[in-house]
Amino acid sequence: xxxxxxxxxxxxxxxxxxxxxxxxxxxxxxxxxxxxxxxxxxxxxxxxxxxxxxxxxxxxxxxxxxxxxxxxxxxxxxxxxxxxxxxxxxxxxxxxxxxxxxxxxxxxxxxxxxxxxxxxxxxxxxxxxxxxxxxxxxxxxxxxxxxxxxxxxxxxxxxxxxxxxxxxxxxxxxxxxxxxxxxxxxxxxxxxxxxxxxxxxxxxxxxxxxxxxxxxxxxxxxxxxxxxxxxxxxxxxxxxxxxxxxxxxxxxxxxxxxxxxxxxxxxxxxxxxxxxxxxxxxxxxxxxxxxxxxxxxxxxxxxxxxxxxxxxxxxxxxxxxxxxxxxxxxxxxxxxxxxxxxxxxxxxxxx
Amino acid sequence: xxxxxxxxxxxxxxxxxxxxxxxxxxxxxxxxxxxxxxxxxxxxxxxxxxxxxxxxxxxxxxxxxxxxxxxxxxxxxxxxxxxxxxxxxxxxxxxxxxxxxxxxxxxxxxxxxxxxxxxxxxxxxxxxxxxxxxxxxxxxxxxxxxxxxxxxxxxxxxxxxxxxxxxxxxxxxxxxxxxxxxxxxxxxxxxxxxxxxxxxxxxxxxxxxxxxxxxxxxxxxxxxxxxxxxxxxxxxxxxxxxxxxxxxxxxxxxxxxxxxxxxxxxxxxxxxxxxxxxxxxxxxxxxxxxxxxxx
Numbered sequence: 001x002x003x004x005x006x007x008x009x010x011x012x013x014x015x016x017x018x019x020x021x022x023x024x025x026x027x028x029x030x031x032x033x034x035x036x037x038x039x040x041x042x043x044x045x046x047x048x049x050x051x052x053x054x055x056x057x058x059x060x061x062x063x064x065x066x067x068x069x070x071x072x073x074x075x076x077x078x079x080x081x082x083x084x085x086x087x088x089x090x091x092x093x094x095x096x097x098x099x100x101x102x103x104x105x106x107x108x109x110x111x112x113x114x115x116x117x118x119x120x121x122x123x124x125x126x127x128x129x130x131x132x133x134x135x136x137x138x139x140x141x142x143x144x145x146x147x148x149x150x151x152x153x154x155x156x157x158x159x160x161x162x163x164x165x166x167x168x169x170x171x172x173x174x175x176x177x178x179x180x181x182x183x184x185x186x187x188x189x190x191x192x193x194x195x196x197x198x199x200x201x202x203x204x205x206x207x208x209x210x211x212x213x214x215x216x217x218x219x220x221x222x223x224x225x226x227x228x229x230x231x232x233x234x235x236x237x238x239x240x241x242x243x244x245x246x247x248x249x250x251x252x253x254x255x256x257x258x259x260x261x262x263x264x265x266x267x268x269x270x271x272x273x274x275x276x277x278x279x280x281x282x283x284x285x286x287x288x289x290x291x292x293x294x295x296x297x298x299x300x301x302x303x304x305x306x307x308x309x310x311x312x313x314x315x316x317x318x319x320x321x322x323x324x325x326x327x328x329x330x331x332x333x334x335x336x337x338x339x340x341x342x343x344x345x346x347x348x349x350x351x
Numbered sequence: 352x353x354x355x356x357x358x359x360x361x362x363x364x365x366x367x368x369x370x371x372x373x374x375x376x377x378x379x380x381x382x383x384x385x386x387x388x389x390x391x392x393x394x395x396x397x398x399x400x401x402x403x404x405x406x407x408x409x410x411x412x413x414x415x416x417x418x419x420x421x422x423x424x425x426x427x428x429x430x431x432x433x434x435x436x437x438x439x440x441x442x443x444x445x446x447x448x449x450x451x452x453x454x455x456x457x458x459x460x461x462x463x464x465x466x467x468x469x470x471x472x473x474x475x476x477x478x479x480x481x482x483x484x485x486x487x488x489x490x491x492x493x494x495x496x497x498x499x500x501x502x503x504x505x506x507x508x509x510x511x512x513x514x515x516x517x518x519x520x521x522x523x524x525x526x527x528x529x530x531x532x533x534x535x536x537x538x539x540x541x542x543x544x545x546x547x548x549x550x551x552x553x554x555x556x557x558x559x560x561x562x563x564x565x566x567x568x569x570x571x572x573x574x575x576x577x578x579x580x581x582x583x584x585x586x587x588x589x590x591x592x593x594x595x596x597x598x599x600x601x602x603x604x605x606x607x608x609x610x611x612x613x614x615x616x617x618x619x620x621x622x623x624x625x626x627x628x629x630x631x632x633x634x635x636x637x638x639x640x641x642x643x644x645x646x
Contacts, residue, residue, distance in 0.1 A: 003453050007446065008439070096437035100490070102404055103431035104454035105423045105497065348406065 001106055001114040009119055012083060016122075020129055023072065027137040034062065038140030052223070055144035066141045066149075069134045073159035076130050077167035080123040081196050085175020086188040088115055089346075093183045112346045116339065120172050127168035135160045147224075147246030152254035152315055152323070154204035161324040166331030171196050173338040180345050203327070209256050209315070211326050216313045217247075218261065220304045223296065224248040225258065225312070230274075231281050239281055241303065242274035243310050252317035263307025277303060353416075355380040355501050355533045356401050360410035362557075363396050370396040371557040374410070378535060378552065380501070382564075383527055385544030386537040387627055388554035394537040395434060397554070398505045401535070402431040415501055427457055430499035430532075434506045436490035440479030444472050447489060448496075455497040463496035466522070484515025488522060495526050502526075504536040508543055520547050541624040551623070553630045560630045565623065572626050575603045575616040586613075593629040604629040 006013075041058055045051040059066070089112075092098040102108050142151045142160070149156050158167065174196055179188040219225060227242035245255040260269040269275035279286045285298035315323070356378040363371045371393035378384050388394050399405045400412050403420015412418075417425045438447060444467060452458045467474060470488045472481070478489065487507055494502055504523075508516040524547050527534055538544050544551065551568060553561040561568070572592070579601045582591045589611070592604040604621065611618050621629070 001454060004450050007442065007450075095440065096433060096435060097439050099402075099404060099431070099433035100437050100439070100493070101450075101454070102420070103402055103426065103429070103433070103494075104451065105427035105456055106454050107420070107423055107426065110423075 001111060002118065004101070005114050005118045009084075009122070013122055016126055020126055023069075024129060024133045027069070027133050030065075031137040034137065035140050038144070059141060059144045059146065062141055066138055066145070069138060070156060070159040073127075073131050073134050073164050074155070076127055077123075077164060077171040078193060078196055078200075080126065080168045081171030081175035081192045082189050084119050084123055085172040086179045086192045087185045088119060088176050088179060090179030090183055090185045090188045093180075094185055108346050109343060112343060116173070116176060116342065120169060123168045123172040124165050127164040128162075131159070131161065131164035142252065145252075147244060147255065150246075150254060150317070151252040152317055152320060154208070154254070157204070157208075157254070157320075157323070158200070161321070163324055163327050163331070166328035166335070167200070169335045170199075170331040170338070173335050173342065177338045177342050177345070180342060207330070208323070208327065209254075211323055212315070212319055214256055214313045214315050216311065219248055219310045219312060220300075221308060221310055222248055222300050222304075225310050226296065226300055226303075227274075229277070229279075229281070229286060229296075229299065238276040239279050239286070240274040241277045241308070242269070242272070245271060247310070247312045247314055250314065250316050252320075253314045255312055255314040258310055258312040261309045261311050267311070277308060278306065279303060353380045354378060354413070355382075355384070356412070356414050356535065358397070358400075358410065358412045361397070361400065361407050361412050362409035363393075363400060363405055364408040369557070371400070372409075374554075374557050374559070376552070376559050376562070379550070380415075380533045381531075382550035383524075383534045383536070383548045384550045384552060385541075385548030385565075386535060386552050386554060387539065387541055387544055388537075389631060390539055392554045393557035394539075394554055395505055397557075398431075398503050398535070398537060401503055402429065402433075423456075427455060427497065428500045430494035430497055430502040432487075432490045432494045432502070432504040432507050435510060436487045436507065438478040438481075438486055438490060440477065442478055443474065444476050444478065444481075444489060445474035447478060447493060448474075451493045451496055457498040459496045459498050462498075463492055466492045466495070470518070470522070482515070483511050484518060487511060487515065487519050491519065491522060491526075495530070498530070499532060501533045501535070504534070506537055506539075508538065516543065517546075523547055541627045545623050551627070553627055555631055561627075568626060569620065569623065571608060572604060572606050572621050572629075573611060574619045574621050574625070575601075575605060575611065576619070577601060577613075577616045580615075593632050 038058065041054045042051065045054040092101070101111060142156070145151070145156070151157065151160060157163070175188070175192040178192045178195065179185070182188040182191060221243070225244050225246050225248055227244040229239055229241050232238055232240060241260065243258050243260055245258055247253055247255055247258070257271050259267045259271070260275050262268045279299070279302055281287055285302040354377050356376065358374050358376045361371060361374040362369060374393065374397060386394055386397070396405065400407055401414050401419055403426070415428050419429065420426060442450070448460070448463050448467070451463065452460055466488070470485065472485055472489060478486065481489065491504070491507065494504070508519050511519060520543065523534065526532070536544070536547070549565050551561070551563065551565050552559060577600070579596055579599055582594050582603065585591060585603070585605065588609050589605040589607040592606055595602045
């Protein structure tokens with residue numbers, strides 16, 4: 001049975017392995033260089049306290065490969081579900097070859113166990129190699145990324161560490177189960193992709209924020225969390241302040257909400273909204289002629305002096321590994337559930 | 352006599368539709384059994400239940416005395432060539448034999464090689480490129496080389512041309528003689544079965560309408576042609592299978608053990624095909640009464 005499973009699987013296995021080898025070789029060759037660039041940059045910026053600017057420059061320079069490799073890790077589980085999972089059983093049902101193999105001296109339970117086990121292990125191994133290699137390579141970039149691409153933030157979190165293994169195992173078994181129920185390869189592939197994408201979107205929106213109670217605290221407004229100020233109309237209109245989804249001193253945190261509080265502690269703007277603040281842009285610290293040489297530092301100080309604060313709810317970066325383990329565990333449980341369903345279905349219902 | 356296949360009140364439902372209902376059947380071992388019936392009679396469902404690919408909705412079925420598909424040992428005793436002889440299109444002939452060798456403890460590699468050579472199959476050919484007849488031969492080879500005690504084939508020749516059909520049935524007959532195995536093969540064409548079967552079962556609407564050894568069936572069924580007459584006026588030992596009347600003439604197909612002496616009748620022998628057709632034609636209301644099994 002192992003021979004037959006390998007014979008049917010070897011084409012796509014070899015192709016995937018080749019792509020992964022190329023990816024890891026490229027990452028292995030460019031990784032040390034990236035790390036040394038980062039180390040040099042940090043050494044240069046620490047004395048004169050300009051590391052924020054260095055981070056921006058460094059990340060800007062490597063944003064494209066950063067996004068590309070993260071996308072590869074995010075897409076791999078979906079591909080596994082689509083091209084390994086969905087056709088695994090449905091292709092046999094479509095061609096009628098299940099009737100051939102079920103009438104050799106092998107029970108269908110064993111047949112499914114070998115197919116699921118061998119291909120599933122390959123899927124997890126692929127996700128493991130891909131996920132860990134990218135995590136290692138992108139470490140300097142993760143330390144300098146924008147708040148939107150912070151290590152805990154949804155698109156990046158799923159492309160780092162061990163969760164890709166959980167995703168791959170789940171996507172694979174999801175594909176197998178859907179293929180068994182739908183019995184036709186193409187609709188099974190489409191359905192698998194749709195279902196997996198829906199779950200991958202629902203997870204960070206509905207489940208992941210509550211894996212541990214988020215931290216809520218109040219911060220002074222500064223360059224990290226201050227989005228900007230803008231003036232309505234020409235010259236004398238009211239001045240609006242907006243905040244960014246970031247918290248000072250917590251680089252890499254996942255900010256769930258960031259509200260602007262007025263001096264009395266009332267929320268006057270939610271995440272991504274803006275609210276008027278009583279500062280002048282024609283004179284004083286927030287005036288453009290003041291801002292040009294010194295940045296907005298003086299203006300933030302003025303706003304903080306008036307009593308405006310950011311109240312943020314966030315998951316700090318030190319929860320990265322606990323979250324990775326919990327989420328991988330959740331996907332492992334889902335995988336086990338679907339595996340059980342597949343065995344039950346192949347023994348009782350499939351024909 | 353031991354049974355190759357036994358079913359009691361066997362039924363299989365797909366959703367609301369019964370593909371097979373209340374099927375009670377006992378197929379003896381040691382025969383080449385032809386299972387004939389119109390399309391939709393439940394032949395494929397019955398054979399899939401026998402192969403263990405389907406689970407019965409009601410009733411029970413045993414094959415060689417065991418629940419089908421229950422254990423690897425039971426699977427090893429039964430060969431099955433499914434309808435349309437499915438094969439892995441991407442695998443070569445040689446790889447199919449390797450598959451058989453890997454998955455069957457009693458695999459007879461010499462037999463498999465011999466059959467492949469005999470039918471001129473190139474081991475390096477992909478199964479997807481084979482002709483229908485070659486595919487059927489390869490599938491049959493897989494079924495035979497696992498050395499089963501019972502071989503079940505479902506409409507194996509339905510999609511073959513007459514020459515390939517003849518070759519396939521010939522190969523089957525040779526294997527039966529060499530390896531002393533029981534065979535159940537289904538078809539909706541009596542002519543296919545006639546050549547190889549020595550036992551015949553007619554299945555109509557999932558019920559066994561007639562079952563028996565072919566020579567016995569032919570010896571005890573007669574066509575009577577004569578002046579028009581009501582069937583109730585026939586002797587009690589003559590069971591009427593089918594009736595047709597014209598204005599003056601009546602034609603009966605009857606089954607009887609006794610010789611027919613009535614001089615009014617012209618008595619003629621029936622071909623197997625006529626016999627099967629006579630059983631298939633029976634009007635619906637009399638079906639139950641017609642269920643007769645003779646051995």
